[in-house]
Amino acid sequence: MGKISTRAEPVALFDMDGTLCDHEGQLRRDLKALMAPCERDFKGDLHKAPEHVKRRAEMIMSSQDWWAGLPRFRLGWDVLQVARDQGYRIMILTQGPRRYPTAWTGKKVWIDRELGPDTDVTITRDKGLVYGKVLVDDYPLYLERWLEHRRNGLAIMPANDWNGDFEHRQVIRYDGTNLDEVREAMLRRLKR
Secondary structure (H helix, E strand, O other): OOOOOOOOOOEEEEOOEOOOEOHHHHHHHHHHHOOOOOOOOOOOOHHHOOHHHHHHHHHHHOOHHHHHOOOEOHHHHHHHHHHHHHOOEEEEEEEOOOOOOHHHHHHHHHHHHHOOOOOEEEEEOOHHHOOOOEEEOOOHHHHHHHHOOOOOOEEEEEOOHHHOOOOOOOEEEEOOOOHHHHHHHHHHHHHO
């Protein structure tokens, strides 16, 4: 029987959509492929899209294969490599969309392929309930909820169009140019 470690490993929690996966980019490409020849491409906030665009998005996202096939989002993978290099235990912390239960299976297939079947996964509706020294997530509301209970927590936010105005003293917005800042902050947090 293996020996159980009594030392807690430092945990880095990683979101999937908009962090490790290019959810919005792929959704927009797939929506564009469904456009009629005379139709104009919708460039705005998809939550405020016309009803026909929302229905197309729902159709796309109802497929398990769509979730399983999402491409990598480079900014999230940059931070993932830093976490690995520094010895963090990597755990996936993702939301389980209520409207698309097939997404849950698709996400697990993606994790197994991209990160390995032994990667720990938590699918939740409330990310504030899950422990970690670091949370890497693109969505401000999830970061705020997680930081409510972690006055020493560190959050890394991969840059996306929807989070450019968000600021918090415990959040570093990573845009591809400030990896040294991310690396140093994660190392400081690791040593606490």
